[in-house]
Amino acid sequence: MSSAESPRHGILDPSDRRILRELQRDGRINNNELAERTGMSSSPCWRRTRRLEETGIIAGYSANLDRRKIGLGVLVYVSVQIDTHGESDAAAFEKAIIDLDEIVTCHSVGGGSDFILLVACRDLDAYADFSMTVLRRLPGIKAMTSNFALKEIKAFTGFTIPD
Known part of the structure; x- marks a missing residue:
């Protein structure tokens, strides 16, 4: 992976930031849709996402629950x-x-x-x-x-x- 495709020293480039924004909006988005929404082609988008996961910037994926609807008032x-x-x-x-x-x-x-x-x-x-x-x-x-x-x-x- 080229240096242009990976976060170094905690610095995120504009493509990384677009990926992170979209994944926070919808963690279940597939790579093709993510690539389209971020203005990238599929392969670089996939590599960047994997690198963000491997470096721990993306710590995991989860569902946002409505606490009231699960009984936590x-x-x-x-x-x-x-x-x-x-x-x-x-x-x-x-x-x-x-x-x-x-x-x-x-x-x-x-x-x-x-x-x-x-x-x-x-x-x-x-x-x-x-x-x-x-x-x-x-x-x-x-x-x-x-x-x-x-x-x-x-x-x-x-x-x-x-x-």
Whole structure:
């Protein structure tokens, strides 16, 4: 593959960006349609897509689900402060939350909190139960604040591909 057909050092060329934009819109698109939508011929489009996958820029493919239609009516952003800030304490917390299905995402953050969790549950009662029986019992938690999403203004649909 020529250097013009592969991302180097994290830099994407315009063709790579077009491919990524289209795949975020429709991850099930076939290569011929992708090539047509990106203004490329089939073979170079296929090679570029494979290279984007091999380099990890495309981390995988998935379906976007409507959480309400699958029975997850409540979204909660949970700010967590841990007791101490030693490496082992943070690692113990991180290890404890990895396999909890209700936690959609977890980010280590700076500022007033140590971690921000996005939790999805069936309803308020399910969140209350999860919060009291699971979250509050995680290792090292000093404080926890729940912020309930009242209305979704803009859902995540993909990243803006920088020029």
